[in-house]
Amino acid sequence: MRKWLTLALTAGALHAASVIRGTVVEDETGHPLARATVTVQAVGEAAWTVQSTRTNANGLFEFRNLAAGAYLISAAHVGFAPVEFGQKRWHAAGVPISVADNFTTSFTIRLPHFGSITGTVLDENDVGIPEQEVAVYSNTRPPKLLERVKTDDRGWYHLMSLPPGKYLVRSMAKLYEDGGYLPTFYRDAATVDQSRSVEVVIERQVDHVDIHAGTGRLFTLAGRVAGGQSGPTSVALSSDTGTQIATIDNYGTFSFNPAAPGQYEILAQAPDRGRGATAGYQLLTLDRDLSDLRIPMGAFPTVRFIFEDTKGQPIDPGALQVMARRKDMGGDTQTEPLQIAFDEKPANPENRGREIRPAGGRVTVLPGRWDVALAPTMRYWVVDCKLSGADNADRGRADGWNEMLLAAGSQNVVKFVLSATVSTLRGTVKSAGGDAVAGIPVFLEPYDLDPRKRLAEVRAIRTNAAGQYQFGGLAPGVYRLLGTFDYQMPDSSEMQAASAKTVKVEEGTNTVLDLDEFVIH
Numbered sequence: 001m002r003k004w005l006t007l008a009l010t011a012g013a014l015h016a017a018s019v020i021r022g023t024v025v026e027d028e029t030g031h032p033l034a035r036a037t038v039t040v041q042a043v044g045e046a047a048w049t050v051q052s053t054r055t056n057a058n059g060l061f062e063f064r065n066l067a068a069g070a071y072l073i074s075a076a077h078v079g080f081a082p083v084e085f086g087q088k089r090w091h092a093a094g095v096p097i098s099v100a101d102n103f104t105t106s107f108t109i110r111l112p113h114f115g116s117i118t119g120t121v122l123d124e125n126d127v128g129i130p131e132q133e134v135a136v137y138s139n140t141r142p143p144k145l146l147e148r149v150k151t152d153d154r155g156w157y158h159l160m161s162l163p164p165g166k167y168l169v170r171s172m173a174k175l176y177e178d179g180g181y182l183p184t185f186y187r188d189a190a191t192v193d194q195s196r197s198v199e200v201v202i203e204r205q206v207d208h209v210d211i212h213a214g215t216g217r218l219f220t221l222a223g224r225v226a227g228g229q230s231g232p233t234s235v236a237l238s239s240d241t242g243t244q245i246a247t248i249d250n251y252g253t254f255s256f257n258p259a260a261p262g263q264y265e266i267l268a269q270a271p272d273r274g275r276g277a278t279a280g281y282q283l284l285t286l287d288r289d290l291s292d293l294r295i296p297m298g299a300f301p302t303v304r305f306i307f308e309d310t311k312g313q314p315i316d317p318g319a320l321q322v323m324a325r326r327k328d329m330g331g332d333t334q335t336e337p338l339q340i341a342f343d344e345k346p347a348n349p350e351n352r353g354r355e356i357r358p359a360g361g362r363v364t365v366l367p368g369r370w371d372v373a374l375a376p377t378m379r380y381w382v383v384d385c386k387l388s389g390a391d392n393a394d395r396g397r398a399d400g401w402n403e404m405l406l407a408a409g410s411q412n413v414v415k416f417v418l419s420a421t422v423s424t425l426r427g428t429v430k431s432a433g434g435d436a437v438a439g440i441p442v443f444l445e446p447y448d449l450d451p452r453k454r455l456a457e458v459r460a461i462r463t464n465a466a467g468q469y470q471f472g473g474l475a476p477g478v479y480r481l482l483g484t485f486d487y488q489m490p491d492s493s494e495m496q497a498a499s500a501k502t503v504k505v506e507e508g509t510n511t512v513l514d515l516d517e518f519v520i521h
Contacts, residue, residue, distance in 0.1 A: 017064060017065045017066070017102065018065070018066040018068060018100070018101060018102065018103050019062065019064050019065075019066065019104040019105070020040060020062070020066060020073065020097070020099065020104075020105050021061065021063070021106050022038075022061060022073075022106055022107045022108055022109060023055075023058075023059045023061075023108045023109070024036040024038065024059045024061065024075050024108075024109045024111060025108060025109070025111070026080075026110070026111060026113075027110040027112040027203065028112070028113065028203065030110075032055070032058050032060075033055060033077050033080070033111060034055055034056065034057045035054050035077070036054065036059065036061075036075050036080075036111065037052055037053075037054055037075065037076050037077070038052065038053055038054070038055065038061040038073070038075045038109070039051070039052045039073070039076075040066075040071050040072070040073055041072045041074075042067075042069055043069070043070040043072060043439040043465075044069065044070060044439070044464050068101045068103075069098075069099060070097065070098050070099070070438060070439050070465070071096060072084060072085070072094050072096055072097075072439070073085040073097060073109070074094060075109045076111075079113065079114070079161060080112065080113055080114070081111065081112050081113070081114050081163065081164075081202055082111075084488075085107070085109070086485065088485070088486060088520070089486075090163075090201075090202050091164065091487060091488045091489070092485060092486050092487060092488060093440075093486070093488050094485075095485055112202045112203045113203050114162055114163055114200075114202070115163075115200035115201055115202060115203070115204050115206065116159060116160045116161070116162060116200070116205045116206070117136065117158075117159040117162065117169060117198055117200060117205075117206045118156065118158045118159070118205060118206070118208075118209065119134075119157060119169070119207070119208055119211065120151070120156050120157070120210045120211075121134060121151050121155045121171045121210075121211050121213055122212050122213065123212075124215060128154040128155020128156060129151060129171075129174070129181070129213060130151055130152065130154070130155060131150055132150065132151045132155060132172070132174060132213070133148055133150055133151075133171070133172035133174070134148065134149055134151060134157040134169065134170070134171050134172070134211075135147070135148045135169070135171075135172060135241070135242065136159045136162070136167050136169055137168040137170065137331070138167065138168075138331070139165070139166040139167055139168055139197045140331065142192070142240050142329060142330070142331045143192060143331055144331030145241075145242040145330055146167075147159060148242075162200045163200070164201050164202055165199070166197040166198065166200075167197060167198050167199075167200060168186070168192070168195050168197055168198070169185065169186040169198055169209055170183055170184065170185045170186070170195075170241070171183065171184050171211045171213045172241065173218055173259060174213075175218050175257070175258045179215060180215070180216065180217065180258065181213040181214065181215060181216075182215065182260045183241050183260050184212065184213050184214045185211070186198060186209050186210075186211055188211065190214060192240055216261075217261075218258035218259060218260055219258060219259055219260075219261060219286050219290070220258060220291055221255070221256045221258075221264075221286060221291075221293065222254060222255035222256065222290070222291050222292075222293065223290065223292055223293030223294055223295060224251070224252050224253045224254070224292075224293075224294060224295070225252035225253075225268050225280065225295045225297055226252075226280075226294050226295060226296045226297060233269050233271050234246070234268070234269050235254045235266065235267070235268045235269075235295070236266070236268075237264055237266055238264065238266075238328050238329040239259075239262055239330060240263075240329060240330065241260075241330070243330045244256055244257060244259075254268075260286075261286055261287050262285075262286060263283070263284075263285055263286075263329065264285075264286055264329065265282065265283050265328075265368070266282045266284065266293075266295060267279070267280070267281055267366065267367070267368060268280040268281075268295045268297065269366070276300075277299075278297040278300070278408070279297065279298070279299075279366055279367050280295040280296055280297045280367070280408055281366075281367035281368045281406075281407070297408065298367075298407075298408030298409030299408065299409045300364045300365060300366060300367070301365060301366075301367050301406040301409065301411070302362055302410070302412065303362060303363055303365060303404075303412045303413070303414055304360060304361070304362040304411070304412065304413045304414070305317070305413075305414050305416070306360040306413065306414070306416070307320060307360060308416070308417055308418070309417070309418055309419065309420070310383055310417060310418075310419055314360070315380070315418055317360070317361065319379060320374060320377060320416075321337050321374070321375040321377075322337065322338045322372060322373070322375070323335055323337055323338070323372070323374070323375050323455065324336065324337075324338045324370060324371065324372050325371050326365070326366060326368055326369070326370055327369040327370065328368075335455075337375070338363050338365075339363065340361040340362065340363045341361050341362055341363065342360070342361035365406065366406075367406050367408040367410075368406060369403065369404075369405050370403070370404050370405075370406055371402065371403050372385075372401070372402055373385075373400055373401045373402060374399070374416055375455070376455070376473055377473055378422065378472050378473040379420060379422065379473070380419060380420055380422065380473075381399055381418065381421075381422050381423075381475035381476070382398045382399040382416055382417070382418060383398065383418060383419050384398050384416075384417040385398040385402045385414065385415070385416055386413075386414070386415040386417070387402060387404045387412075388412050388413040388414070396453065397446075397448065397449045397450075397453070397475065397477060398416075398417075399446075399475040400446075400449050400450070400453030400454050400455060401452070401453045401454070402414075402453075421507050421508035422473045422474060422475075422508070423475070423476065423506065423507060423508060424470060424471065424472050424509075424510045425444070425470070425471045425479065425505060425511045425513060426468065426470035426471070426510070426511070426512055427468070427469060427513040427514040428463075428466070428468050428469075428514045429442060429463050429483035429514070429515045430467065430514060430516060430517065431517050432516070432517065432519075436466055437467045437483070437517050438463055438464065438465045438466070438467055439462050439463060440463050440467070440483050440484065440485055440517060441461070441462055441484065441487070442460065442461055442463060442469040442481060442482070442515065443458045443459070443482045443483075443484075443487070443490055443500075444458065444471050444480075444481055445457070445458045445459075445481075445492065445495050445500070446478075446479055447478045447479055447480045447502060448478040449477065451492060457489075457491060457492070458489055458490060458491070459471065460489060463483070469515075474505055475505075476505055477505060478502060478503070478504050479502070479503055479505060480500040480501065480502050480503075481500055481501050481503065481513065481515060482495055482498050482500040482501070482515070482518055483516070483518060484498065484518040484519070484520075485519075486498075486519065486520045499518075500518075
């Protein structure tokens with residue numbers, strides 16, 4: 001076990017008020033770290049209480065006038081991996097510190113550096129290629145572009161500040177007068193499926209991740225935006241290599257840098273010039289030069305949302321939040337709440353008040369592939385999600401992401417069917433000795449929900465002072481639960497390896513399930 005994972009806790013002299021103090025140091029050298037951010041968060045009923053401070057020039061921090069209770073302590077610094085007190089390893093959860101009245105607690109937090117990847121991009125003669133772009137991606141499908149760097153004069157590159165995990169490394173396309181280099185993954189693979197991931201760990205540099213850039217033809221991609229001569233603000237080309245912004249003139253003619261063969265999507269956006277903003281979206285396969293591509297433009301697509309109960313009666317969406325994410329081939333997606341303009345109906349004359357009851361609403365978004373979902377709520381669960389123009393048959397659980405393709409100028413409808421008979425899952429986490437474990441993370445995984453549809457892979461809460469947990473607002477289904485300090489956020493494979501408990505939750509029930517603390521030996 002690395003020394004930074006175990007924090008020494010020592011009791012100090014009694015003071016008039018409870019105090020948490022300590023020092024933040026670099027793990028490798030033990031040198032104090034100035035300007036590190038240290039955060040203390042109360043556990044239990046006062047879990048909302050969070051305080052932060054920065055270390056001084058000597059790496060010292062102090063929190064005074066704390067009430068008795070349990071606290072989580074964490075520290076972070078630019079270029080270093082963040083640490084929580086009591087972690088066994090990088091992605092383990094922190095262990096709360098118990099503070100009594102009139103007590104002082106002191107300890108040292110050791111911050112390790114992130115990992116890194118180095119290597120050389122080589123040509124067909126094993127000579128390093130200078131000024132060659134290299135990208136690192138998440139090992140997901142599709143990969144998400146995380147960072148780009150350029151090689152030095154000898155073709156050497158250095159990808160820094162990488163959290164532990166698996167990554168894909170790729171050299172990018174580069175054009176010369178007599179040919180070009182195609183995007184090439186580590187181990188000289190042309191496609192994501194053929195690539196080999198690189199595993200990064202704390203405080204370690206992975207060397208010799210060398211890439212022999214593949215040679216081949218790059219294709220021209222150019223054209224014009226249809227629908228006026230004022231030209232769009234931007235035209236973007238996305239693929240699994242990331243996103244490229246076109247060069248464009250005032251007449252809507254655009255061109256991209258020569259690109260490798262493959263699947264792409266184009267998104268064009270034009271500003272509002274008195275007739276409303278317009279956009280265009282197109283999927284294409286690039287297998288030859290395309291020099292006269294036409295991108296038709298239209299109004300932004302509109303999506304109308306309707307909320308009903310299982311009897312077809314409208315539900316007031318005031319307490320509901322629709323989440324959305326636009327799916328980009330480059331993996332550049334961001335989940336955010338939709339700002340829906342809700343309809344208004346006149347007040348019911350039988351009601352003596354002035355109540356206005358929203359029955360639905362609409363929103364205007366960019367064209368392309370979208371996922372929509374209803375954010376979890378304690379009042380309802382999603383029975384069904386019906387999408388206009390989509391195959392709604394047998395799509396599995398609806399309380400997750402639901403995909404739709406929106407064309408420019410289209411009118412679309414999404415209907416959420418909701419039930420108010422939500423379920424609750426609660427219990428107590430106990431140690432091997434049978435004692436209740438306070439402040440331990442409890443993880444909940446929707447086991448029968450397709451991982452690609454999950455809003456969150458796993459939900460997490462901490463037990464209260466009595467070791468009790470509770471998840472509310474659950475839809476019927478099969479769930480897996482795990483109570484442990486050994487993970488910050490386990491994925492499905494780690495839940496499986498830990499033999500997480502499986503439970504089937506029925507509609508409108510209050511299920512009680514006690515858990516044994518899981519400990520990695």
